Amino acid sequence: MELNERKKKILEVIIRDYINTAEPVGSRTLSKRCNLGISPATIRNEMADLEDLGYLIQPHTSSGRIPTQMAYRYYVDEIMEIRKLEKMIRTDIHRGFLNSTAELGTTMDHTAQVLSQLTNYTAVVLAPRVTNLNCRHVQIVSLIKNRVLMVIVTNEGMARNVEVSLSQDVDNILALKLSNVINGFLKNTNLNDLSSDLVDQIQEMNPAESKLIHEIIPHLKKVLMDEASEVHATGVTNLFSYPEFNDVNKIKQLMNIVQEKQVLTEMMTNPDGNRVIRIKIGSENDNEDLKDFSIITSTYELDGEMMGAFGVIGPTRMNYDNVSSVLNYIRNELNLHISNLLMK
Amino acid sequence: MELNERKKKILEVIIRDYINTAEPVGSRTLSKRCNLGISPATIRNEMADLEDLGYLIQPHTSSGRIPTQMAYRYYVDEIMEIRKLEKMIRTDIHRGFLNSTAELGTTMDHTAQVLSQLTNYTAVVLAPRVTNLNCRHVQIVSLIKNRVLMVIVTNEGMARNVEVSLSQDVDNILALKLSNVINGFLKNTNLNDLSSDLVDQIQEMNPAESKLIHEIIPHLKKVLMDEASEVHATGVTNLFSYPEFNDVNKIKQLMNIVQEKQVLTEMMTNPDGNRVIRIKIGSENDNEDLKDFSIITSTYELDGEMMGAFGVIGPTRMNYDNVSSVLNYIRNELNLHISNLLMK
DNA sequence: ATTAGCACTCGCAATAACTGAGTGCTAACA
DNA sequence: TGTTAGCACTCAGTTATTGCGAGTGCTAAT
Structure with a gap:
């Protein structure tokens, strides 16, 4: 399965070229582009080998080759590297985050915006979600x-x-009182352990108020159990201009x-080992509708704990290294920004 | 400009047919469909007249005719009528509203869902917006x-x-105090008239607190001035199956x-005389992107005052009378539901 | 092992011929 | 005078044919 250097180089050039042009690449074009000084004929032989190995296919007998999913996987794992972005772009992004208001929802929108603009694909950002019943105040x-x-x-x-x-x-007055009672519970007890007995032990409530508390608690629990977190998606129309989406x-x-x-939420929060940048190519995605798409995601954290996820959806012919690099940088910026915003 | 009965009938049948099939309709098909007992040749003559008057066009010399925007306008104004929906559908809608939870946002989502399902077009619902600085509690x-x-x-x-x-x-304690101060203002003063002098007159605040109030007020005003209201859009993919959107x-x-x-907000809240059901056909819409679409909207009210709007976007070849009828019924249901929910 | 040369393949664009739904016009008819 | 039958004509869309060109695989020479 290990490819020799030349095959590797040829495969790389083919993938790069195809990502740019969306056209099958032939041996002659290739011999000009890659400066290995080998003739089209030699390249043809190598390409035939790569096809046998499953990295390339020909749409029809007399056309150039295009990479298979397996080729993209190889490219992602063995060839490409996450780059440092150009200085100009870095400062652009950084300033963007500085200027974005202190509000969390706005930050998420802004992140999605920047992502879709920088990659020209569709960006998705999951806002932090309420988890683990760890609420502090109601x-x-x-x-x-x-x-x-x-x-x-x-x-x-x-x-x-x-x-x-x-x-x-x-x-208003009753509302305040109810708030106080509930917050009293929260100080001492995890909501999970909150039994109706405990509620009834509170002295200074009349039966009507007690009844209300009994009604509120389940609602509260439901919200905290609720898996769905806000999803900000941007740049769906970006994909319209790629020929594969005509x-x-x-x-x-x-x-x-x-x-x-x-x-979307499940997919993006599903961890892939301990990878920072997670790449799913075509049918590697569980979802049937996603089999023509690739999706690259990452997560942002607070205090070392995962808070949410963000990523990019595009064609399998995706600019994997650019997107990975962008995601990597944005991840750092986002972590920084959020910890500034939320750290106690 | 007034058409005789026969022309009117012919125009109606052409429009109905075209709405159903999206195919240009020819004289022979037509003579079978409309039971006026006139021959294709006669219909051809009438159709030629209607074309001269601007109600029909031929995509090419040897094809049937299709209605113009002007024809749709005529149809909407002079021919179609808002029907009462079938009993089954009525009860379906009614039950749906009864079952939808007491929460307003959910009601809006539900409305959009029902609209898009019933019409097979794209539904848009504008949630009620905060207006006129009339806030009661902060x-x-x-x-x-x-x-x-x-x-x-x-x-x-x-x-x-x-x-x-x-x-x-x-x-928390400071937050409560700030709330109380602001609500104190609200009891006596409209936010618009709230000057900084007034804030400074409050006795029981220390300078730090007073400073915070000064910071909060502009934020508050900004929110209340903010025009944008939540938009719930559903069924965008519905339009994908119509041939005009291939x-x-x-x-x-x-x-x-x-x-x-x-x-969207501007468009939908823009009143059109006192009409309950507002129809904009193709280029009657101000927006350039909307010139291939028709949009039918209505509003919902509380206490006689407009709270929000909802409507349907589809091709100019839209089933105007069905959509109008649906909108008309939903409008009533929505008004009922909301007044149950919010009336003091 | 590499390469030049050559015959071969096949998608694609352009061209031509055919089909059929539909029209306009004219002449006949009630 | 309004209606209708008949006929020649138009034109989008389909099918068949051809030629082009980019690209391949194979073979023989280097």
Whole structure:
């Protein structure tokens, strides 16, 4: 399976060329492009070998070759390297993050924007999600009559809120009281362990209030269990200009993927060993709709713990090394930015 | 400009047929379909007249005719009528609204879903927006260090929230105090009239707190001035199956429209006389990208005041009477549902 | 082992011929 | 005068044919 240097070089040039042009590459073109000083005929022999090994295929008998998925995998694993971005681009990105407002949601939008612009593919960013029941503070805000807003603040200082209807009307004062009671629990107990007995032990509540607390707790738990986190997708139209997506069906597949936030979330949070940059090529993706796409993802962390993920979706003929390099740099910037924002 | 009965009938049948098939309709097909008992030749004469009047065009010399925008406009104004939906569909929709949870955002999503399913076009729903500075209650919630969440509750009982960073750290107790101060203002003063002098008159604040209030007020005003309201769009892929959107460029246009939430908002809230159902056909839309689309919108109200809008985007060859009928019914249901939810 | 040469393959673009749905016009008819 | 049958004509779309060119595999010479 190990390729000799020349084969490796030839394969590399073919892949690079095909990524640029989307055209099958032939032996003559190739002999000009790679400066190994070998003739088309020799290259043809080598290409025939590479085809036998499964790295190349010919769309039809008399055309150039195009790389297979296996070739891309080889390229990604053995050939390409994550580059340092050009200084100008680095400072651009850095400034962008500095200027982006202090709000987390905006940062996510901004990241998606930058990613899709820099790569010319579709960018997806998963906002941090509320996990592990680790909430620090809950604020109940009265809306109208029996409707209240639960604002849940996590240990990391992120907010999520949910509207619920209760069985009784709740005014501002009652809302405050309910908030206080719940926060009292949170100080001492993990929500998971919160039993109804505990609620009933609270002295200074009348039965009506106690009943409300009993209603609120399940809602609270549900939110905290809820897997789905916000998904910011940008640059779907970027893919429209690539020749492989001239077909409306392909675009439909893409739209399906981007809309299925659940699937996207699972896919992006699924760890791949301990790799920082994770690359899934074509049918390496579990999802049927993704078999014509490649997806490169990474994660951002706070305090060494994974908070969320971001990545890029494009054709299998993707500029793997550029995208990887961009993701790698953005990952660092994002980690920096977030830790500035959230570190206690 | 007034057409005689026969021409009107012929035009109607042509439009109906073309809406169904997307194929130019010829005189022979037509003579079979419309039971006026006239021969193809006669119909040809009438069709020639209708073409001269600007209601029909021929894509090429030897093909059937297709309706012009002007024809659709005539159809919408003079021919079609808003029907009552079938009982089964009515009860389906009604039950759907009953089952949808009490949360407003969910209702909007649900509405978009139903609309796109029932019409097979792309549905857009604008969530109610915070307007006129009429907010009833503000809750400041401490997040981490100097970051707080402002939860703004409108008179109608809807919540909007924004994260901001302040110049000093804010803990729960301080957050509560700030909330109280601001709500004190709201009781007596419209936010618009709130001057810095007024803030300084509050006695029980130390300078640090006063400074924070001064920082918060502009943020608050900004949110309340903010025009953009949430946009829920569903069923973009519905349009992919219509032959007129086999072209990737058309789809790009559509994506542009759906993404430009600002534009969408303006378009949908722009009143058209006092019409309940507003129809814009092709280039009647101001937006360049919309010139190949028709859009039918309506609004929902609370207490007689417009809260938001919803509608459907499709090809100019749109099933105008079905969509209008659906919109009309959903409008009623939505108004009912919302007033149940929000009425004081 | 490499390369030049050559016959061969096959997608693609251009051209030509054919088909069929549909038209406009004219003349006949009620 | 309005309606209809008949006929020649138009033109998009399909199929068949051809030629071109980029590219290959094989063989023989270096």
